[in-house]
Each structure stands twice: as C-alpha cells, then as structure tokens.
Amino acid sequence: MKASTVRRVGSRLASLFASLLIALSLAFLLGRLSGDPTATILGPLAPPEQREALRHELGLDLPLVVQYFDYLRGILTGDLGQSLQFYQSNTSMIADRLPYTLQLVAAGMGLAVCVGVPLGVLAATREGTWWDRAASTVALLGQSVPVFWFGMMLVVLFAVKLGWLPAGQSGTPKHLILPALTMSVYPMAHIARLTRASMSEALAEPYIDSARARGLGNRRVVWRHAFANAMMPILTIVVLQTGILLSGAVAVEYVYSWPGLGQLALQAIQFRDFPLVQAIVVFGALVFVLLNLVVDVLHSIVDPRVR
Amino acid sequence: MSVLLKADGLAVTARLAGGDLRLLDDVDLEIRRGQIVGVVGESGSGKTTLARCVVGLLDRNVRVEHGSVTLAGDVVVAPGVDRTDRVRGSAVGMVFQDASRSLNPLMRVRTQLAEVLRRHVRDITRAEVRRRSLEVLEQMRIADPSRVLDSYPHQLSGGLRQRVAIALAVVTRPALVIADECTTALDVTTQTKVVGLFRTLVDELGIGLLFVTHDLMLASDLCDRITVMSGGRVVEAGDAASVLDRPQQDYTRRLLAAIPSWT
Ligand SMILES: Nc1ncnc2c1ncn2[C@@H]1O[C@H](COP(=O)(O)OP(=O)(O)OP(=O)(O)O)[C@@H](O)[C@H]1O
Numbered sequence: 067m068k069a070s071t072v073r074r075v076g077s078r079l080a081s082l083f084a085s086l087l088i089a090l091s092l093a094f095l096l097g098r099l100s101g102d103p104t105a106t107i108l109g110p111l112a113p114p115e116q117r118e119a120l121r122h123e124l125g126l127d128l129p130l131v132v133q134y135f136d137y138l139r140g141i142l143t144g145d146l147g148q149s150l151q152f153y154q155s156n157t158s159m160i161a162d163r164l165p166y167t168l169q170l171v172a173a174g175m176g177l178a179v180c181v182g183v184p185l186g187v188l189a190a191t192r193e194g195t196w197w198d199r200a201a202s203t204v205a206l207l208g209q210s211v212p213v214f215w216f217g218m219m220l221v222v223l224f225a226v227k228l229g230w231l232p233a234g235q236s237g238t239p240k241h242l243i244l245p246a247l248t249m250s251v252y253p254m255a256h257i258a259r260l261t262r263a264s265m266s267e268a269l270a271e272p273y274i275d276s277a278r279a280r281g282l283g284n285r286r287v288v289w290r291h292a293f294a295n296a297m298m299p300i301l302t303i304v305v306l307q308t309g310i311l312l313s314g315a316v317a318v319e320y321v322y323s324w325p326g327l328g329q330l331a332l333q334a335i336q337f338r339d340f341p342l343v344q345a346i347v348v349f350g351a352l353v354f355v356l357l358n359l360v361v362d363v364l365h366s367i368v369d370p371r372v373r
Numbered sequence: 374m375s376v377l378l379k380a381d382g383l384a385v386t387a388r389l390a391g392g393d394l395r396l397l398d399d400v401d402l403e404i405r406r407g408q409i410v411g412v413v414g415e416s417g418s419g420k421t422t423l424a425r426c427v428v429g430l431l432d433r434n435v436r437v438e439h440g441s442v443t444l445a446g447d448v449v450v451a452p453g454v455d456r457t458d459r460v461r462g463s464a465v466g467m468v469f470q471d472a473s474r475s476l477n478p479l480m481r482v483r484t485q486l487a488e489v490l491r492r493h494v495r496d497i498t499r500a501e502v503r504r505r506s507l508e509v510l511e512q513m514r515i516a517d518p519s520r521v522l523d524s525y526p527h528q529l530s531g532g533l534r535q536r537v538a539i540a541l542a543v544v545t546r547p548a549l550v551i552a553d554e555c556t557t558a559l560d561v562t563t564q565t566k567v568v569g570l571f572r573t574l575v576d577e578l579g580i581g582l583l584f585v586t587h588d589l590m591l592a593s594d595l596c597d598r599i600t601v602m603s604g605g606r607v608v609e610a611g612d613a614a615s616v617l618d619r620p621q622q623d624y625t626r627r628l629l630a631a632i633p634s635w636t
C-alpha cells in the first residue's frame with residue numbers, strides 16, 4: 067500500500083470517528099434536555115424523596131461529565147442502558163427487533179435494486195424515447211407518493227378487497243410481501259432516477275464510443291463499460307438508504323404492525339422512554355458509520371484511482 | 374495496389390428541429406493499402422463526420438442520404454444500409470482525439486486488449502492473448518510492455534495512453550486505421566513520435582491510414598495524399614506535394630497562409 071493511500075484511509079477513519087462522536091454526544095445531550103424522566107415515570111404527583119431516590123438509581127444525580135463517560139463506556143461494552151417502560155436492557159430489545167427489520171429492509175431494498183437499476187439503464191440507453199419518458203414518469207411518481215398512503219392502498223386492495231395477502235403482522239413470507247413492496251417504492255424510484263442520470267453521463271464518455279469503435283457488443287459496452295463507471299453513486303445511495311431504513315422504517319412498520327425497530331422507536335417516543343430513544347439513535351449512528359465504511363471499501367474495490 | 378476504402382458521392386444529413394442540415398455533400402475519397410491519406414480542413418468542415426460515417430458511429434439524428442462507403446469491395450454504408458458492425462474493430466480500427474479518455478479508467482490495459490482480441494479472434498487462447506498484447510505494445514515502441522499491460526490508464530503518461538489507444542485499434546490487425554485528430558492533445562515531441570509510429574505501422578503492416586487533422590503542416594509531413602474539406606465538401610484532393618506546392622483553390626491557399634512558416 068502506498069503512503070498516500072494510508073494517509074487517506076487514516077484521515078477518512080478519523081473523520082468518520084469524529085462524526086460518530088458528535089452524533090453520540092448529541093444523542094446524549096438531547097436525552098438530558100428532554101426534561102426530568104422521573105416525572106414521566108412516577109407521575110407529576112410523586113413525592114420529592116421518591117423522585118430523588120429514582121434519580122440516584124438512574125445515576126442522574128452524578129455530574130454530567132461522569133454520566134457522559136459512563137454513557138460512552140456503556141456503548142463500548144455494548145450496554146445501551148435500560149428501558150423505562152419495559153424494564154429491560156435496550157441492547158437486547160434492539161437485538162430482538164433487528165431480525166425483523168433486517169428481513170424487511172433486505173426484501174425491500176433487494177426489490178428496489180432489482181427493479182430500479184434496470185429501469186434506469188433502460189431509460190438511459192433509450193434516452194429521449196417513449197421508454198425513457200415512461201420510466202422517468204413512473205420514477206417521479208414513486209418518489210412523490212407518501213409511503214403511508216401507499217401502504218394503506220395496498221392493504222385495502224390486496225388484503226381487504228381481494229383477500230390474497232395478510233394485512234399486517236409477521237411470520238410467513240406472505241406477510242413480508244406487502245411491507246417490502248411498500249418500503250421499496252421510494253428507494254426504487256430514487257435508484258431508477260440516479261441510475262438514469264449516472265448512466266447517461268457515462269454513456270456520453272469518449273471511452274464508450276471507443277469501445278463501440280473496437281467492435282464490442284452493445285450489451286458489453288452498456289454493462290461492462292458504462293454501468294461499471296456509473297455504478298459508484300448508485301452503490302452509495304443503496305448502502306446509505308439501507309442505513310436509513312435499518313434505523314427505523316417507522317411508517318411501513320406502523321402500517322403493517324411489523325415488530326421491527328421502527329415500531330420500537332415509535333413506542334419509545336410515545337412513552338417518553340428516553341433511554342430507549344437514545345439507544346435507538348445510537349444504534350442508528352453506529353449503523354450509519356459502519357455503512358459509510360462499507361461505501362468506502364466498495365469504492366476502492368470498484369475504482370483503481372482511489373486505491 | 375488495391376483500393377481499400379472508397380467513399381463515393383457520400384452525402385450525410387443531420388435532422389434538427391429547424392429542418393435538415395447537410396453535413397457531408399458529395400464526398401469522394403480513396404485509400405489504398407500502404408497509403409496514408411490526410412483529411413484536412415477547418416473546424417466544422419465535416420472531417421469527424423466523415424470518419425465516424427465509415428465505422429457506423431454517426432449520431433442518432435444523422436443519416437446517410439446518398440452515395441456509399443466500400444471497404445475492400447464490399448458496401449458497408451449506403452442509404453438505409455449499415456454493415457459496419459462486421460468491420461468495426463476487426464477490418465477497421467479507429468483512434469479518437471482524446472486518448473486519456475478513450476480508455477476505460479476502471480480496466481487494466483491488459484484487460485482492455487484481451488477484450489478486443491477475444492471479441493475478434495475466434496477461440497484465442499490465454500497465452501496467445503498475452504503474446505499478441507505484448508507484441509502490439511512492442512510495435513508501439515513501448516519500452517516495458519509488461520508493466521504497461523498491468524497498469525490502469527491513470528498510471529500512464531499522456532503519450533503512453535495515446536500509444537495504448539492506438540494499440541487497441543491495431544491489435545486485431547485491421548486493414549484500415551482511422552485516426553481522428555489523435556495527436557492534437559499531445560505536446561510536439563510526443564506528437565512527432567506518434568506520427569513516426571503511424572508511418573512505421575503503415576510501412577511494416579501495409580495497412581491504409583485515414584489521418585484526420587486540421588494541421589496542414591502535420592499532414593504534409595506524414596501523408597501521401599491530402600483531401601481538403603470545407604463546409605462538408607471536398608474542395609481539393611491530390612498528392613501531398615502538389616496540394617501544398619500548387620494549391621488549386623483559394624481555400625487551400627488560405628489554410629496554407631495561416632501557417633506562419635509557410636509562403
Ligand atoms: N449530430 C449532429 N447534429 C447536428 N449537427 C451536427 C451533428 N454532428 C455534427 N454536426 C455539425 O456538422 C459540422 C461538421 O462537424 P464535424 O465534427 O464533422 O467537423 P470537424 O471537421 O471534425 O471539426 P473539428 O475540427 O472541430 O473537429 C459542424 O458544424 C457540426 O456542428
């Protein structure tokens with residue numbers, strides 16, 4: 067590895083670490099700013115001694131700096147605190163919900179990629195034709211439809227009217243179809259539009275003309291030459307969208323009563339369960355930083371110029 | 374020697390919102406084996422359109438209206454006829470102006486050469502791909518061909534990239550090579566080297582070369598014959614020496630007068 071590469075990787079890691087620290091600190095401060103949780107737990111009429119005892123139990127009577135370092139130490143050891151409403155470890159609750167969200171995100175993003183990418187490539191290779199206009203219109207629609215409304219419509223059509231699919235809950239692959247479909251719409255449209263733009267830029271590059279002039283077949287020129295060069299922004303969006311969905315697909319999980327992280331977050335917010343909200347935010351920040359690293363690694367695999 | 378490429382009364386039009394625009398009008402051109410023909414003209418005179426027409430890479434709104442292009446006796450381009458996919462990359466190689474951008478930045482030189490060889494040479498073995506890749510880079514007078522084979526384009530100098538681009542066009546041993554302003558982006562020393570390289574290629578391999586340039590001096594150094602274009606028409610054609618020494622047309626005289634050291 068070259069010295070410049072080491073330096074670049076080093077500074078990238080440092081900046082990711084810095085943003086992680088900022089996100090974690092913000093999550094901590096917001097938790098402390100959202101009011102005295104003992105009032106929420108014990109109710110406004112609880113005697114002061116009882117509240118004082120609870121504050122001591124939760125460690126809220128310690129100096130803020132001490133609390134902050136305890137919090138960071140907890141994160142390092144995988145301890146994200148206790149939920150106020152479930153009297154359970156937040157880490158274990160997140161771990162319980164994660165498989166459901168993972169399932170949903172994997173299915174939704176898989177669908178989004180499998181439809182969005184070919185749609186974008188189709189539009190770009192037939193720029194200005196009827197295909198292009200149709201694909202672009204569909205993508206624009208997909209990006210502007212509210213997830214919540216779309217989910218309801220699918221439920222009304224496929225669960226209530228036709229009775230083909232369950233309206234909510236989880237368990238079988240059949241239960242996954244409607245939520246995954248609902249979840250895929252926005253990223254699918256986003257991916258299609260981005261693929262269209264990135265591909266038509268790549269197709270206009272001189273090396274594409276040169277590849278054609280060397281007699282290479284159309285499919286090879288489009289995929290091996292143009293798509294490979296257009297891929298990086300698409301990969302980035304796919305990975306980052308995955309991150310966003312992983313840390314809480316709230317609307318979809320709500321509509322389908324899907325027992326994932328989004329639903330947990332919703333419950334946490336409704337009951338002002340500040341340690342749980344904080345834990346979910348911390349988890350989201352960790353996922354996001356991790357996925358950013360994934361993007362960097364993918365980038366260096368795809369493009370020799372950034373190695 | 375036999376005629377390799379023949380353009381006969383070629384007329385090409387572009388369809389625009391405001392109506393049709395003629396890009397080439399009644400263009401005749403002939404190249405024989407072992408011959409270098411220069412196509413010279415100011416910017417917008419239709420040189421690139423002519424070059425791209427021969428390999429069937431015209432823009433989507435452009436089509437052939439009259440005339441034909443024949444390659445070794447077979448019609449490859451005519452109104453409503455496009456058989457260029459049979460010759461593109463195999464019988465005809467093309468080198469474009471901007472070499473740094475005519476190589477795929479994500480692929481090693483070796484992979485790009487192998488891709489072209491596999492496409493055009495049936496059942497070629499791995500060893501044969503390597504042998505011919507090294508051979509063509511040596512023909513390009515590249516000092517350490519195996520290092521260049523393992524490089525990505527961004528790891529090479531501009532001159533090397535240009536020679537790799539030429540290697541990609543000739544590795545399939547085409548009978549005709551078209552070079553469209555392929556030396557314009559290079560500094561004078563590298564330009565001289567590349568031009569010298571073309572001369573040797575033509576002499577060693579007996580190919581025909583269509584050399585497009587706006588540089589009349591360069592054309593006079595390299596070419597056997599020169600075709601002067603203006604506004605999509607051929608205004609003068611003949612032996613390089615006679616076009617330069619006794620230009621018949623005002624336009625050519627003006628092109629010549631634009632060169633400081635001439636007259
Ligand atoms: N697809 C197109 N649609 C409309 N006009 C076009 C198209 N392609 C080329 N032209 C026009 O045709 C004319 C000739 O273009 P061409 O690129 O062949 O010129 P050239 O001699 O190669 O010029 P240069 O020296 O600048 O490369 C120009 O006026 C150009 O604007």
Ligand SMILES: [Mg+2]
Binds near residue numbers: 420421554
């Ligand atoms: Mg040109």
